[in-house]
Amino acid sequence: MIRVLIVARSLIMQAGLEAMLIHEPTIQVVGRTADLTTLEQFFRSQQIDVVVLEFALLTDTNLEMLTSQEEVAIALLVSPTEAYSAIALLRSGVRAILPLDITTDEMILTVEAIAAGLVVLHPDVSDILLQELPESNEPVQSEALDAPLTPREVEVLQLMATGLGNKAIARQLNISEHTVKFHISSIFSKLNASSRTEAVTLGMRQGLIFI
Numbered sequence: 001m002i003r004v005l006i007v008a009r010s011l012i013m014q015a016g017l018e019a020m021l022i023h024e025p026t027i028q029v030v031g032r033t034a035d036l037t038t039l040e041q042f043f044r045s046q047q048i049d050v051v052v053l054e055f056a057l058l059t060d061t062n063l064e065m066l067t068s069q070e071e072v073a074i075a076l077l078v079s080p081t082e083a084y085s086a087i088a089l090l091r092s093g094v095r096a097i098l099p100l101d102i103t104t105d106e107m108i109l110t111v112e113a114i115a116a117g118l119v120v121l122h123p124d125v126s127d128i129l130l131q132e133l134p135e136s137n138e139p140v141q142s143e144a145l146d147a148p149l150t151p152r153e154v155e156v157l158q159l160m161a162t163g164l165g166n167k168a169i170a171r172q173l174n175i176s177e178h179t180v181k182f183h184i185s186s187i188f189s190k191l192n193a194s195s196r197t198e199a200v201t202l203g204m205r206q207g208l209i210f211i
Contacts (some may be wrong), residue, residue: 002115003047006032007039008054008077017052020104023208033044038060048072049115052107054100057084068091073114077102086121090207096120119207149190156183158209161200 004027006016014032021027030046033039036057042048051066055078066074075096078084086097095114098106099122110120112206149157159169166184170177184196191206193199203209 002049003030004028004050004052004111005030005039005042005046005048006052007034007036007057008032008052009057013054017107020107021111024108027108039065043069043072046065049113050075052077052111052120053083055079063092063094073117075110075120090119090121090184096122098122118204119197149187149203150165153183153187153190154203154208156180157187157203159198160184161203161209 004021006017006029008012008017011034014034018029018032021029030048031042031043035059036059039051039062048069049071050073052075055076058076066072073095073121074093075098076089076094077098077100079100084097089097096110096119098110098120102110102122106122113120156169159172164172165179166180170180173180184193186197187199187203188194191199191202193202200209
């Protein structure tokens, strides 16, 4: 059972988020609050696995407190008008960044995924992350990799995660199919993967790509 705490400003939003999750047999909503000062009390009294948190309530202080809870996965809900750095949030320990208008199915899948240790980035948010990546061919560092992936390789791996084939990836990135095959070969080598599925799984575990 995945135990979820909902943190949102309004009672209406709290109720709406709970309604998305309450009928899923693998998920239990154990609390709702708008007061982040009560979070430590929740952590002491409840075994929390996932915190679904409205980004507007987030401060550096409570983010540090939340990410210090090693067994707790954090999902942030952001509005299109809010300014934030996806890379900074993910590096701090946030496991998911989602739009406020997320669907019920997307919410359930997100809670299950981050509780299992994966990182989730909604497609509406992934564009922001790609904009933050360096435009040069400098590698994106990852301590667990023998050799880091380049930003272009990260893009290819992200598109692989959506199920696109080589031709579709080539069209999406406006490059040749031969170049896509070259990037995939390099990705397999760097991640020590033997299949597309394994490469995507390893990429998610390293926080390089998001679903």
